[in-house]
Amino acid sequence: TIQRQKGPWLRDAILAFGRGEADVALKAFAERGYVRHRKSRAETISALVDRWQETTVVSPTKSVLMIAATNADVRAISLAARQRLRSRGVIHGDDVILSAVSPSGHDVMLPLARGDRIRFLRRAELDGQEVINGTEATVLAITSDGDHDHRIVARAGDRMLSFKPAEIADEKGRVRIAHAYASTIHG
Numbered sequence: 001t002i003q004r005q006k007g008p009w010l011r012d013a014i015l016a017f018g019r020g021e022a023d024v025a026l027k028a029f030a031e032r033g034y035v036r037h038r039k040s041r042a043e044t045i046s047a048l049v050d051r052w053q054e055t056t057v058v059s060p061t062k063s064v065l066m067i068a069a070t071n072a073d074v075r076a077i078s079l080a081a082r083q084r085l086r087s088r089g090v091i092h093g094d095d096v097i098l099s100a101v102s103p104s105g106h107d108v109m110l111p112l113a114r115g116d117r118i119r120f121l122r123r124a125e126l127d128g129q130e131v132i133n134g135t136e137a138t139v140l141a142i143t144s145d146g147d148h149d150h151r152i153v154a155r156a157g158d159r160m161l162s163f164k165p166a167e168i169a170d171e172k173g174r175v176r177i178a179h180a181y182a183s184t185i186h187g
Contacts, residue, residue: 100174124168127162
C-alpha cells in the first residue's frame with residue numbers, strides 16, 4: 001500500500017510510473033500544474049530555484065528537495081540556490097573551497113560557508129558519532145588551523161558534529177560531502 005502519496009490521483013500516477021507508463025503518470029502531474037517546460041537549461045534551473053525559494057520562504061521548516069537527472073545539473077542548481085540563500089543572509093561569511101568528489105567519481109570544487117546545507121556521501125565516525133551516507137547537516141562554523149587545514153562544525157538534527165574534511169575524504173583526499181539543496185533521481 002502506498003503511504004507517502006495521499007491523494008488517489010497521486011497514488012495512481014506513482015503506480016503508473018512503476019508499470020513503466022511514464023506518459024500516463026506525467027500527464028496526471030501536468031494536468032495539475034506540476035510539470036512546467038522552459039526553453040533552456042539556465043531558464044529551467046532559474047525557474048526551479050524560484051519555486052524552491054518561494055516554498056522555503058513561505059514555509060521555512062518545510063523540507064524541499066530539488067531533483068535533477070545528472071550530478072552536473074545538481075551542482076548548477078545547488079550553486080543557484082546558494083546565491084539566493086547568500087542574498088537572504090542565510091549563508092554568510094567567506095567561502096572555503098574544498099576539493100571534493102561527486103557521487104559519480106568526478107573531481108569537483110565545493111564552496112562551503114556558514115549556513116550551507118550539506119549531505120554526507122559516505123559512512124563515517126565523526127567526533128565520536130556515526131553519520132551515514134545521505135545524512136544532512138547545516139554548517140555552523142568553519143575554522144582554519146593553517147594552510148587548507150579546516151574544521152567544520154555542523155548540526156545534523158539534534159546532533160553537533162565537528163570534523164576535518166580529511167576525516168571524510170576518499171583515498172585521493174577528495175571530500176565526500178556535497179550541498180544538500182538538490183539530488184539526482186538516483187540519489
